[in-house]
Amino acid sequence: MNVTIIGTGYIGLVQGVVMSDLGFDVVCIDSDKAKIEILKQGKSPIYESGLEETLKKSLKNGKIKFTLDYNSGIKNADVIFLAVGTPPLADGSSNLNYITAASKNLAQFLSKDSLIITKSTVPMGTNKKIKKIISDELKKRNMDNLNVSVISNPEFLREGKAVYDFLNPDRIVVGIDENDNKEKIKKEIYKIYEYFLKKQIPIIFTNLETAELSKYSSNAFLSVKISFINEMAMLSEKIGANIEDVSKIMGFDHRIGNEFLNAGLGFGGSCFPKDTLAILNIGKNNDCEMSIVNSAVKFNDDLKDILIKKIKNKLEDVNGKTISVLGLSFKPETDDIRESPAIKIIKKLINLGAKIKVYCPQGMEKTKKEFENYLDCIKYCKNEYECAKNSDCLILTTEWEQFKNIDLERIKSVMKSNYFFDFRNMFSDNQNIRNYFHYYPIGRN
Numbered sequence: 119m120n121v122t123i124i125g126t127g128y129i130g131l132v133q134g135v136v137m138s139d140l141g142f143d144v145v146c147i148d149s150d151k152a153k154i155e156i157l158k159q160g161k162s163p164i165y166e167s168g169l170e171e172t173l174k175k176s177l178k179n180g181k182i183k184f185t186l187d188y189n190s191g192i193k194n195a196d197v198i199f200l201a202v203g204t205p206p207l208a209d210g211s212s213n214l215n216y217i218t219a220a221s222k223n224l225a226q227f228l229s230k231d232s233l234i235i236t237k238s239t240v241p242m243g244t245n246k247k248i249k250k251i252i253s254d255e256l257k258k259r260n261m262d263n264l265n266v267s268v269i270s271n272p273e274f275l276r277e278g279k280a281v282y283d284f285l286n287p288d289r290i291v292v293g294i295d296e297n298d299n300k301e302k303i304k305k306e307i308y309k310i311y312e313y314f315l316k317k318q319i320p321i322i323f324t325n326l327e328t329a330e331l332s333k334y335s336s337n338a339f340l341s342v343k344i345s346f347i348n349e350m351a352m353l354s355e356k357i358g359a360n361i362e363d364v365s366k367i368m369g370f371d372h373r374i375g376n377e378f379l380n381a382g383l384g385f386g387g388s389c390f391p392k393d394t395l396a397i398l399n400i401g402k403n404n405d406c407e408m409s410i411v412n413s414a415v416k417f418n419d420d421l422k423d424i425l426i427k428k429i430k431n432k433l434e435d436v437n438g439k440t441i442s443v444l445g446l447s448f449k450p451e452t453d454d455i456r457e458s459p460a461i462k463i464i465k466k467l468i469n470l471g472a473k474i475k476v477y478c479p480q481g482m483e484k485t486k487k488e489f490e491n492y493l494d495c496i497k498y499c500k501n502e503y504e505c506a507k508n509s510d511c512l513i514l515t516t517e518w519e520q521f522k523n524i525d526l527e528r529i530k531s532v533m534k535s536n537y538f539f540d541f542r543n544m545f546s547d548n549q550n551i552r553n554y555f556h557y558y559p560i561g562r563n
């Protein structure tokens with residue numbers, strides 16, 4: 119089966135590479151020339167475990183192609199996936215310009231009945247708009263006799279575990295327009311997702327709006343869960359409780375579950391911040407207050423200031439101090455720094471006059487671009503020890519596995535002073551750490 123994917127970012131690239139490995143013939147279209155060139159050479163522009171190896175294999179086998187050209191990319195497609203970005207605008211609403219442009223472009227080259235599958239996270243009603251854009255373009259070409267269905271198939275994978283998650287989803291959601299031929303579309307979906315059917319992954323068929331909302335609801339719920347436990351962590355610090363034990367106790371309750379209950383410095387990344395803002399905007403436009411999501415978003419922002427205040431109090435001041443930050447990506451095993459809490463903390467510290475040293479196993483290159491205009495305030499280091507050298511304070515912001523192996527004595531010996539803020543509680547159970555450092559985890563002593 120010939121599969122075309124439009125948008126070769128974190129979602130489109132992972133999907134394209136994995137589907138090519140499953141035996142599909144895949145063409146990935148992207149408008150970014152530099153990205154297409156890199157991909158053609160078998161190099162992945164993003165870091166995801168296992169991705170580059172599979173990409174190289176599929177290129178060698180001729181199962182995947184990359185192009186800027188919609189014409190060659192669309193003409194043989196049996197199914198077309200839309201996976202372009204939907205970043206936030208200033209008012210929190212989703213920027214749908216990429217979706218509109220991709221829909222118009224693809225419609226110019228459709229020559230047979232087609233199934234368009236939207237993977238991008240889009241506000242309710244967008245898939246119907248995509249259908250209208252395509253129909254209007256086809257009319258201009260006098261090809262409105264073509265039968266085009268646009269369905270919603272939101273993606274739930276986690277960055278950092280993207281390849282694994284793509285192959286092992288908890289469920290597959292398929293939203294179909296009430297005016298489309300549901301049975302025909304179901305058959306096509308069963309063919310495309312045969313691999314998942316065999317694994318007995320549930321496929322939930324529903325209408326377009328439900329599928330669209332289900333993605334926002336899931337991300338908003340997880341964001342609420344994170345802000346909730348972080349709020350409890352701040353209270354724990356005040357009253358002498360231990361948030362890790364609180365989380366454990368709560369997590370044993372099956373109604374609550376133990377995931378997303380690790381206190382830390384808040385949610386970030388390309389999805390939770392954007393999708394919570396989008397749902398607030400959608401609520402506003404539909405006269406629904408969405409006060410729960412609103413509080414989670416507000417607390418997530420406030421948390422950075424609470425933590426900065428904590429650092430300022432302990433160090434007395436941060437102006438002129440050298441602060442080392444370990445971890446830049448918004449979570450481990452990815453190089454994605456979009457909306458990373460670490461980046462937000464660094465910006466606040468720079469504004470307060472701190473000199474920053476950073477190290478991250480994967481997030482360095484993207485951070486260099488982000489801080490292009492702050493050359494004098496930030497130093498990029500080769501490893502944890504170079505990062506800690508001559509600094510007043512260490513902040514651990516992302517829980518990369520390799521940080522667990524840090525030689526604490528060595529780190530302490532190269533630092534000027536010995537303050538350690540562990541915003542991921544990676545060392546909170548290590549009794550030694552308190553011998554080496556003034557040690558401050560989150561939500562406990």
Ligand SMILES: NC(=O)c1ccc[n+]([C@@H]2O[C@H](COP(=O)([O-])OP(=O)(O)OC[C@H]3O[C@@H](n4cnc5c(N)ncnc54)[C@H](O)[C@@H]3O)[C@@H](O)[C@H]2O)c1
Nearest residue numbers: 125126127128129148149150202203204216220238239273
């Ligand atoms: N990143 C995640 O973990 C994740 C998870 C679930 C869902 N999503 C959703 O998936 C969508 C894509 O997210 P992403 O993180 O992969 O974005 P991304 O920014 O990494 O990638 C988007 C890609 O689309 C390309 N593009 C933009 N306009 C184009 C056009 N007109 N034609 C061809 N290519 C075009 C860009 O050049 C870019 O390579 C978003 O809606 C996002 O909310 C993302």
